[in-house]
Each structure stands twice: as C-alpha cells, then as structure tokens.
Amino acid sequence: MIKIAPAELKIIAQYIHAISGIYLDQSKSYLFETRLSSIAEANGCKSYQELCVKSKRDATKKLERQIVDAISTNETLFFRDKGPFELLQHKILPEVIDARSAKSSLRVPIKIWSAASSTGQELYSIAIVAKELLKNASNYSLTLLGTDISDSAVTQASYGKYNKFEIERGLDRKFLQKYFSLVGDSWKIKDEIRAMVRFKKLNLMLPFSALGKFDIIFCRNVAIYFTLEDRKKLFNKLADSLADDGYLVIGSTESLTGVCPRFVPKRHLRSIFYQKK
Amino acid sequence: MLNLSILVVDDDPVIRRLLEQRLKKANHSVHVAEDGYVAEKLLEQNTYNVVLTDLMMPGEIGGIEVLEIAKELNHQTEVVLITAHSSIDTAVEAMKKGANDYLEKPINFDELFLRLEKIANMQSILESARDLQEAFTATENQAASTIQNLEIQTAHLQETLDTVEGLMRNEEITDDEKVLQAIDIITR
Numbered sequence: 001m002i003k004i005a006p007a008e009l010k011i012i013a014q015y016i017h018a019i020s021g022i023y024l025d026q027s028k029s030y031l032f033e034t035r036l037s038s039i040a041e042a043n044g045c046k047s048y049q050e051l052c053v054k055s056k057r058d059a060t061k062k063l064e065r066q067i068v069d070a071i072s073t074n075e076t077l078f079f080r081d082k083g084p085f086e087l088l089q090h091k092i093l094p095e096v097i098d099a100r101s102a103k104s105s106l107r108v109p110i111k112i113w114s115a116a117s118s119t120g121q122e123l124y125s126i127a128i129v130a131k132e133l134l135k136n137a138s139n140y141s142l143t144l145l146g147t148d149i150s151d152s153a154v155t156q157a158s159y160g161k162y163n164k165f166e167i168e169r170g171l172d173r174k175f176l177q178k179y180f181s182l183v184g185d186s187w188k189i190k191d192e193i194r195a196m197v198r199f200k201k202l203n204l205m206l207p208f209s210a211l212g213k214f215d216i217i218f219c220r221n222v223a224i225y226f227t228l229e230d231r232k233k234l235f236n237k238l239a240d241s242l243a244d245d246g247y248l249v250i251g252s253t254e255s256l257t258g259v260c261p262r263f264v265p266k267r268h269l270r271s272i273f274y275q276k277k
Numbered sequence: 278m279l280n281l282s283i284l285v286v287d288d289d290p291v292i293r294r295l296l297e298q299r300l301k302k303a304n305h306s307v308h309v310a311e312d313g314y315v316a317e318k319l320l321e322q323n324t325y326n327v328v329l330t331d332l333m334m335p336g337e338i339g340g341i342e343v344l345e346i347a348k349e350l351n352h353q354t355e356v357v358l359i360t361a362h363s364s365i366d367t368a369v370e371a372m373k374k375g376a377n378d379y380l381e382k383p384i385n386f387d388e389l390f391l392r393l394e395k396i397a398n399m400q401s402i403l404e405s406a407r408d409l410q411e412a413f414t415a416t417e418n419q420a421a422s423t424i425q426n427l428e429i430q431t432a433h434l435q436e437t438l439d440t441v442e443g444l445m446r447n448e449e450i451t452d453d454e455k456v457l458q459a460i461d462i463i464t465r
Contacts, residue, residue: 081414253421257427257432265425265432267425272429
C-alpha cells in the first residue's frame with residue numbers, strides 16, 4: 001500500500017471535496033490509503049498527489065469516477081432503521097395520496113426521490129412499501145427516482161442484484177420471497193419492482209432543479225459527509241425541490257437545527273419528518 | 278479454530294466413517310447421512326455451519342440437490358462438495374449455485390482442514406461484523422431518540438422565541454402587559 005505523505009493530505013482532501021462534496025478530515029489518512037492505494041498503483045502513480053494530477057488531466061474523467069466510487073461510502077441496507085418506512089406507509093404516503101387525489105381525478109401523480117440511493121436498497125424498500133400499500137397501482141402515476149454520486153453504485157442499483165450478505169440485512173423473509181428471485185448465490189429484485197424505479201448519477205453539490213419538484217424526498221445519511229456550509233446549501237436546494245406540502249426524511253441521527261430554517265420538524269410515533277414552513 | 282457443526286453426506290460407509298472420525302477428532306460436531314433423503318431430514322431439524330457432501334449419490338437427491346436444500350433452508354450454511362476428478366465440471370457448476378468449494382477424491386485431509394479453517398475464519402469475521410452492527414444499531418437508536426427530541430424541542434423553543442419577539446415589538450400594549458404576556462407564553 002502506498003503511504004500517504006503528510007504534505008499530500010490537504011491536496012487530496014481538497015481534490016476529493018471538489019469532485020464529490022465529501023469532506024474528509026485530514027486525520028483520516030488511513031481512509032485515503034485503504035480506499036485509493038490500489039487505484040494509484042493500477043494507474044502507475046507513486047504518490048497520491050500524482051494520482052490527483054493524473055485524474056485532473058484525464059479528460060475522459062474515468063479516473064475521477066474511480067476515485068469517487070472508492071471514496072464514497074456505500075453502507076446501506078434494506079429498510080435501514082424501520083422508522084422511516086413505517087412513517088412512509090402509515091403517514092406520509094396516505095397523506096400525499098389524499099392531497100393529490102383531491103386535486104386530480106385522473107391518475108394520481110406521486111414523485112419520490114431517494115437523493116443518495118447508494119446501491120438501491122432504500123429506493124427498493126420504498127417501492128416495496130408503495131407496492132404493498134397501493135393495491136390499485138393503475139390509479140397512480142408513481143415516479144421513484146434514485147440518485148447517487150457513485151457510478152458503480154448506480155449500476156448495481158439499476159441491476160438490482162444483491163449477495164447473501166446484503167440481502168440478509170434488514171429484509172423480512174416474506175418480502176425476500178415475494179419480491180426477489182434467487183439467481184445463483186445472489187438475489188435479484190423482481191421486474192414488477194424493478195420497473196417502478198429509475199436510478200441515475202447525480203452530484204448533490206451541483207444544481208438539480210431540473211429534476212423538478214418532489215412530493216417526498218429521502219436524503220438520509222449523506223449530508224453527514226459534507227461541511228456545514230455545504231449542508232446548508234444542500235438542504236436549501238432540497239427545499240426548492242420539494243412541493244410546498246411535501247415531506248422530507250433525513251437520517252435518524254441527523255439534525256437540521258442551524259442548517260435550514262425553511263424546514264420544521266414534525267413527529268409521528270417514533271420518527272420525525274420535515275415540512276416547509 | 279472455531280468448532281464447526283458439520284453434516285457429512287456420503288453413500289460410501291468407509292468414507293463416511295473416516296470423515297466422521299477425523300472431523301470429531303478435530304473437535305467439530307458431526308452428523309452423518311448415508312443419502313440425500315436422510316440429509317434433507319437432518320437439514321430440516323438442525324442448523325449446520327458446513328455441509329460436506331458427495332456429488333454423486335444414488336436416488337433423486339444428489340449432491341447438487343443437497344446443496345440447494347441446504348441453501349434454501351439457511352443461506353449461511355456453507356457447502357463443500359466431494360467429487361471424482363471426472364465430475365469437476367459439475368462441481369464448478371455447483372459453485373455457481375452457491376457451493377463454497379469442492380474437494381477431489383481421494384480426500385486429502387490437510388486440504389479439507391485448510392478449507393474448513395477458511396470457512397471458520399470467515400464465519401467468525403461475519404459473527405463479529407454482526408456483533409458490531411448490533412452495537413452500532415443500539416448506539417444509533419439511542420442517539421436518534423436524543424437528537425429527535427432535541428430537534429422537536431428546539432423547534433418549539435424557536436417558535437416561542439418568535440412569538441415573544443413579536444410581542445416585544447408590539448407598540449399597542451404597555452411594557453407591563455408585554456412582560457405579563459411574555460411570562461404566560463414562556464410558561465405555557
């Protein structure tokens with residue numbers, strides 16, 4: 001493994017912040033080493049500084065993509081902390097359906113966004129909740145979008161295939177049998193769920209108003225990797241992208257106090273969600 | 278090395294006996310089955326870390342079927358196939374279906390114990406990962422409940438503060454009234 005030189009730390013941390021928004025404290029030198037060493041070696045670089053220079057010069061951005069894939073954390077699981085999904089099922093979705101049905105007699109449009117979808121488990125969990133709840137799917141026009149900064153995460157999410165370690169975390173056996181098929185030693189999400197969702201690459205640091213307005217946004221456990229300034233900008237943009245009566249769900253240990261005064265927290269059972277003032 | 282619970286499935290009584298003795302001597306807990314049918318019953322009744330099964334056995338439940346049954350019942354069970362050299366292609370197919378590894382006949386016990394050690398190491402890593410995950414989840418839940426309470430309380434305090442601020446700016450009432458009303462709002 002290539003050792004990181006103290007003088008390089010700042011340069012690399014700045015470069016990673018610039019391409020991904022991820023802020024890595026300079027005390028995390030082990031993280032740079034364990035996640036970037038093999039990329040540096042495979043590209044014939046003798047130092048991390050050389051890797052940064054090479055990546056900046058690479059017009060195809062292939063190296064930049066590899067660095068983002070390696071540095072972004074893809075820790076996720078199906079139905080991660082049950083709370084938000086119970087919230088979605090018992091409070092948010094029924095309320096959104098009521099509000100939208102009153103406005104339109106045609107197919108009721110509902111737009112949901114998983115803003116840091118990683119390898120897809122969160123959005124598929126949302127899709128499963130929606131599928132279970134909306135028995136008459138043809139009455140609704142559902143848009144389920146998942147975005148992530150990592151190309152490889154987006155690819156895996158789109159494919160919807162999970163190994164036994166990924167699948168055994170969080171997923172109830174009844175959902176596993178109902179919505180997944182065993183392919184070799186892995187499990188693949190069935191087409192009826194797969195067809196409900198769409199994944200694409202997106203860097204949350206860049207403008208995203210082109211995605212339109214959403215009724216429900218899940219943005220969980222991604223802002224924790226950003227600086228306070230970047231968090232403020234992100235949640236401000238999310239407020240712009242949320243319908244006036246829309247719902248925002250953030251990570252269970254995250255807080256918007258001092259981050260975005262445009263949102264007010266509301267409690268439902270053991271969970272909280274946010275709405276615009 | 279972690280002691281494993283192992284199911285040996287082989288229709289050859291000599292191999293079955295040999296495997297049972299050697300594995301027990303290495304402090305593993307061992308059950309044996311003489312065919313796929315007995316194996317199926319044992320798999321339904323017990324949980325095994327490892328199933329060591331012959332690939333070719335008489336009857337409709339061969340090694341591949343034992344693999345499928347074991348994985349269906351508990352996907353954490355690792356399956357190692359024992360195969361004649363001529364059936365290596367089938368063994369490779371079995372690995373695609375989730376077998377952990379295969380061993381060629383005649384069984385080389387050093388090789389077998391090496392595989393088992395790898396499985397034991399992997400299972401112990403998985404166990405610590407699960408323990409860590411549990412500890413993390415407990416901590417996260419505790420933190421989440423504290424943070425969420427604070428978040429709601431802060432929002433409530435902010436609202437109170439905004440109301441009092443509005444009151445203080447109200448020029449239509451006297452200072453004394455402002456103080457009385459402010460105390461009322463704060464202690465509500």
